[in-house]
Amino acid sequence: MTRALDPVAAHVAELERSLRGPARVRREIVREVRDGLADATDAYRRAGLDTAQAARLAVRDFGPVAEVADLYQDELAAGQGRRTALQLAVLLPALMALWSLLWSSGLMGADGPTGLTAMVLDLVVLQNVATALAAATALALVALTFRRTASPRRVAAAAAVTSQAAVVVCGGSAVVMNVAGGQQAWELLVAQPVSALAYAASVAVVVLLSRSASRTLRALHRIGEPS
Amino acid sequence: MRPDAVRGHLDGLILSVLEDGPRHGYAIIEALQARSGGALDLPTGTVYPALRRLERAGRLSGSWSTVGGRERRTYTLTRAGRHALAAQRADWSEFSSVVEAVLRPPRAAGETS
Structure with missing residues (x-):
């Protein structure tokens, strides 16, 4: 029997094409389904059917790919959403802690930041409030991913939106802060090269969180819709 | 039995066939069919995503192992899964x-009790 005519291979290939999400998880899903269909085919063969008939019945019992793929897509979205929420809950507070440690350590000058404008100080408050809100929301969303009653797609969408909003607010205010205090930011970099690490960490966190959020949004794709 | 009627109870049914020991996907499907005397008519494909859902909710733990020369994902009931099963049994017996x-x-x- 050629592969093209094998209904099991065709069914598995269709499922594989339908799913959106992390490659590792998709591979595992496909492997498990392929094994299951092989088991079902074997069972029909043991009952006396020829291979082609056995494979056809195994595929018929399995049901339409679209229905199964949609259920799997819920799980892919939920898994990616949980990851996004966890990253948000850990990375953003860690980044804020790193910056405040840097300011309070005296590395930035014995008296801490001097001559900061009122606007910059307001932005620092805004960042801290946004971080606390985002982290608390993210933790609540992680908890929701363990509840069977919560819609996995809604929780995942909320995680992606919260993460993107936090990135926009914290990242945006950081850019404004550094542009407003441009001279100071430059002096800080020159006087304390260690601060370059903090800037690099900030960029990394923004990139990681945005990437994770957009992966979650992609995993929310509905089977049957063009991607 | 209509697939629609089964769907809402699928999680509980899966937990219940895993109570006496770990099983892989197809063995779970076989056990569901055997225990129902073949009356449980649902697309077998829907069992696999349900296993993932139960794993995400912490009620099952899944791991790959080689069984009968084939690599299979084997599922074990967790402590939370046992609690969920007990709760579902109580709910069902009250409901029914x-x-x-x-x-x-x-x-x-005219008949009185």
Whole structure:
């Protein structure tokens, strides 16, 4: 029997094409389904059917790919959403802690930041409030991913939106802060090269969180819709 | 039994066939069919995503192992899964006895209990 005519291979290939999400998880899903269909085919063969008939019945019992793929897509979205929420809950507070440690350590000058404008100080408050809100929301969303009653797609969408909003607010205010205090930011970099690490960490966190959020949004794709 | 009627109970049914030991996907499907005497007519494909859902909710733990020369994902009931199963059994027995009490044909008129 050629592969093209094998209904099991065709069914598995269709499922594989339908799913959106992390490659590792998709591979595992496909492997498990392929094994299951092989088991079902074997069972029909043991009952006396020829291979082609056995494979056809195994595929018929399995049901339409679209229905199964949609259920799997819920799980892919939920898994990616949980990851996004966890990253948000850990990375953003860690980044804020790193910056405040840097300011309070005296590395930035014995008296801490001097001559900061009122606007910059307001932005620092805004960042801290946004971080606390985002982290608390993210933790609540992680908890929701363990509840069977919560819609996995809604929780995942909320995680992606919260993460993107936090990135926009914290990242945006950081850019404004550094542009407003441009001279100071430059002096800080020159006087304390260690601060370059903090800037690099900030960029990394923004990139990681945005990437994770957009992966979650992609995993929310509905089977049957063009991607 | 109609697939729609089964769907809402699928999680509980899966937990229940895993109570006496770990099984892989197809063995779970076989156990569901055997225990129902073949009356459980649902697309077998829906069992696999349900296993993932139960794993995400912490009720099952899944791991790959080689069984009978084939690599298989084997599922084990977790402690949370056992609790969920017990809760679902209690809910079901309450629900079914209430529905049964209402559905039972009324006694003939004049008959007292």
